[in-house]
Amino acid sequence: MLTVDTHPLLDLVAFTSTFPAPLGELPAPEWLQALLRPGATAPLQSDDAVRGAVRDLLRHGGYKPTGRGKPASEYLVRASGDGSLSTINAAVDACNAVSLHSGLPISVVDLDRAQAPFRVATAIQGDRYVFNASGQEIDLEGLLCLFDAAGPCANAVKDAQRTKTDGSTRRTLTLLWGTKELAGRSANAFAWYRELLERLGATVEHPVP
Known part of the structure; x- marks a missing residue:
């Protein structure tokens, strides 16, 4: 289902989750929302060394992870600090909680909206996609990406x-x-992530089947 191109720095963990109901019927419980707030206690903590290592990973293919192109995990730190990190749904909130505290960027894809086969590789010149509902695009050249x-x-x-x-x-x-x-x-981030998802009633399959 998923192939990963050889990369000297990437330590990828990929897994699938099946939820007991559509996410629209699964609001994030209070204990999960609490993990998104300033001062929340978690098994992992990010720091400058983590941020630097993640940026090094993204730089390897020539991408510049700065400004609006910085890792998603860095946005979460800022949003949590100023109180603007709001709940979205159980799946996204769990993702944001683990990313916020581990410092690792995380992608969550709807398997019924994507098309197998899947591959992780470095994007080339001309690769781009729309990333929000208003139609804004990101230039992906040099950036590690999931392709369907x-x-x-x-x-x-x-x-x-x-x-x-x-x-x-x-x-x-x-x-x-x-x-x-x-x-x-x-591995440590995934172990905690799995605990959160299973507490939400999700079934987790790792590695990707």
Whole structure:
């Protein structure tokens, strides 16, 4: 289902989740929303070393992870700090909680909106996609991305609008964009992530079947 091109730094964890009901019927419980607030206690904590290692991972193919192109995990730190990190749905909130505290960017793709087969590779010149409902695009050249049969659809910066979760989502493919510079961090983040998802009633399959 998923192939991964050889990469000297990437420590990827990929798994699928099946939720007991459509996400529109699964609001995030209070205990999950609390993890998104400033001062929340979590098993993992990010720091400058984590941020630097993640940026090194994204730079490897020539991409510049700065400004509006910085890793999604860095946006979460800012949003949590100023109180603007609001609840979306159980799947996205769990993703945001783990990404916020681990410092690792995470992509969540709706498996019923994406098209197998899947591949992780570095995007080339001309690769781009729309990442929000207003039609804004991101230039993907040099950036590690998830590709489906229709092209690139997710990465550590911004996921494609066409494969994002919505209220009808029941099945997701999740990628933790970890780096070998942070030994064991991807595995530890996944272990906690799995606990959160199973507490929400989801069934997790790892590795990707």
